[in-house]
Amino acid sequence: MRTENSGDNKVISFSTIPDTAAPFLVFENISNPYRPDFFSDIDLKGFKIDGQFKLAFNEKVLPGDGAIVISNGTETRIVQIDDASQVTFDESGGVTIDLKNDLIAGTTYQVRMAKGVIVDTAGNDFAGLDVTSKIMQTSEPVLTFSNVSRGIAGYDTEGSFFQFIADDLVIKADGKIVLGFDEKVIAGSGDIIFSNGVDTVTIPITDTRQVIFEESGSDEYGRVVIDPTDDLIPGAIYNVRMDRGVITDTAGNPFAGGSVNLTAIDSVPLLIDSYPSNRGGFKIDGFTDGKIKFKFDEPVMAGHGDLILSNGEDKRVIAIDDNSQVTFDDSGEVIIDLDENLVADTTYTAQLASGVIVDKAGNPFAGFNNVEFEAFTSNPVMAGRLHSLPSDDAVLLFDEPVKANSGDIIITGERVISNFSLFLSHEIRTETVSIPINDSSQISFDSYLYTTAPGSLTIAPHLAPYFNVTHFSIVKIEDGAITDVDGNPFAGFSQIGSTENSTGPILLASIPASGSVIKTDDDIRLIFNEKVVPGNGDIVFSNGMDTRIVSIDDVSQVTFDALGNVFVNPHDDLMIDTTYTVSMANGAILDVAGNRFAGFTNGQVKVIDSAPLLLDSDALYYGIFETDNIPSLNPPSFFPVNGRFFQADKTISFYFDEKVKAGKGDLILSSGTDTRVVSIDDTSQISFDEFGGVSIDLTDDLVPDTTYNVLIPEGVITDISGNPYAGLSNAAIKTIKPIDTTKLHPLLFSVKIGDTIELDFKEKVVPGSGDIFISSGTDTRVIAINDTSQVTFDDSGVVIIDPAQDLDKNTNYEMHIEQGAIVDTDGNPYEAPSYLPSANAEVIPIFDLTDYESNVNNLNLDGVIYASTGVMLY
Structure with missing residues (x-):
């Protein structure tokens, strides 16, 4: 871009690079609409006769020239792409085809679209479409979601992780069944019947104590919660049956119903994560704050008894109801903050009897009796170095x-x-x-x-x-x-030594770590402290039944890069649900000077399937991540972050271990009174990035100060190869109002005469309208928020205030920021904390300015200056 002056006018000239990239299809619901396993005996695997075809593109698209051709061999529909009564385009790349007349039930349609029928805003042609769709016999409501899964997992009394996987669906004896539909549903007539062959429970669909139809405020989805008054019998297998018409849509069209087998398990809370883990390490303070943490699959509370920690000489008996050391939160987390640190460099055993911790109904956690961990010093320790x-x-x-x-x-x-x-x-x-x-x-x-x-x-x-x-x-x-x-x-x-290397290469780490898990189609990555090259020898994988011998110089299976990484990718995937030992011969790998890597003989990895794993989310107050129990992705030194509060107007983000895409179905957020069902292919609200990120930017903000349950059924998200994400059901978002009074961190860096004042916000902020007042009573500065010579904003949320003239030495100043002077990118103004006085302006006590040269010892060593009144700037 070039700017030229012409008299009093500025002429801006620029050149552009033409957009020649064709739009591509991200998702279509035509060929295989998603259905859950619940009531899977009913054939609802097709498309409804009055359903809408939906296409989602990677960018905004427009009508081009031509038509969509829909044919079952007997009848053919030709829909002109510019027929706005049947084809609509949205701003985010979505196209909806809503035919005037229903399709013919029981037939299969071919849906075709030639190149150029759809174009992007630059006129580039979409390549076209050719898919088939099986049409169901009905326009009746269709089940699209169930919260019941085929397994459950946790830690046993020996501290070992277990997974209970059943052929039938699994539900806790006191659990609820949640069913989601593709449209609003209501009670019809009839019963929901639970039977284990001996005991039969009949629940009338109109029994509002046991069956709840949640109001969504929309006709596009429906949700039913079934909560039997009496618990099921643990260990029993129940057949759950619902006849046709027990549930209907608002027009009276009956849901087909069906039957499914459920295995009832004990209603006890399950431990799904802990820090420290069994046979793991525990830092007695510092980075972890010296806190022991347990995470359960449901909210828990104190029962009766003690947590006992002992290293043989030091024994701690912590009463579970000692609220000075033990706290419980609503997410199922228990935190033990010991009065005194454990003894470093010793091994502790931990014991917790059954019933010491219980759920809200009083059901006891089984406890543990054979857990041990290593306590180590709070001081930082050097873990290695890179050549x-x-x-x-x-x-x-x-x-x-x-x-x-x-x-x-x-x-x-x-x-x-x-x-x-x-x-x-x-x-x-x-x-x-x-x-x-x-x-x-x-x-x-x-x-x-x-x-x-x-x-x-x-x-x-x-x-x-x-x-x-x-x-x-x-x-x-x-x-x-x-x-x-x-x-x-x-x-x-x-004398740590020279960067010049005269010894063999050092293996710094491996992905996965020995003893952890690997996906069946993943590479194994070895990370060395220097560049390495092939030597002579093999890498051997064996699970007792399957042995792979990979020559180190087989470039089709082993690759080396310039940074010290070695990638091993066997031709054939490893066997799922088996454990392989991994060994490498001495000298199989060398450094560039010819020094030999010693090799190893005792590597071990457990192989899991190729489904994507959820690593984290910035929104979840709590949630079960698959990686919580995978050391290679979430080692014992990091307890999963929970207890996040989420601003109700922000974008929800999920982070997976690999690139993912839209599968089939809906993401559901529900508070009980406010339910959002977002189709995973709704590109106006959901986007996928290249690095495993999924962003949900809801059309309407969530309700502040509300807890939403988060439900993502299996298959709603898949990896690029189509492997389904297992889903998320035990998770929640706790919202706060968009303007969070804790936005401002207590950070004012290294204030001395002539220095700037820095305010650090949690999000990007911009100038609004108003002034900043800095006053000592005798010296007052009024700085306009848009005076760029004295106030600057950066993209990370830092506001730098640099008064044109230095403030007076040895003087108390107060800083006032007018309401609306600083706003976020949505225009929301920064609010003062409620405990600070405010009128038209916010009064924030700030700091004592000292003579830096003569009084430097008054500054904190970390360079952080706190308010002179004892009130920190939040």
């Missing part, structure tokens, strides 16, 4: 996030002393350089989720022209120069 040449950088890995404190890192290298005469000559001298730990131009810190080394320090020294490219050594890190986030010091070291 590097000076032209790159050196990375030190830690077992938790770390930060700079005070001190130096000392390195040595070779200085080149040149003599620029007629003939260039030089000599090399060994030099020592001290780098201050807080020199951000040479040292940086980072943290990573879902890794065995969550913290790292990167050293990129300013070497040139002082050091040549041979090597440099880190000879010392001073004690206390580095701390964890709570200030616990790293002990430091002397």
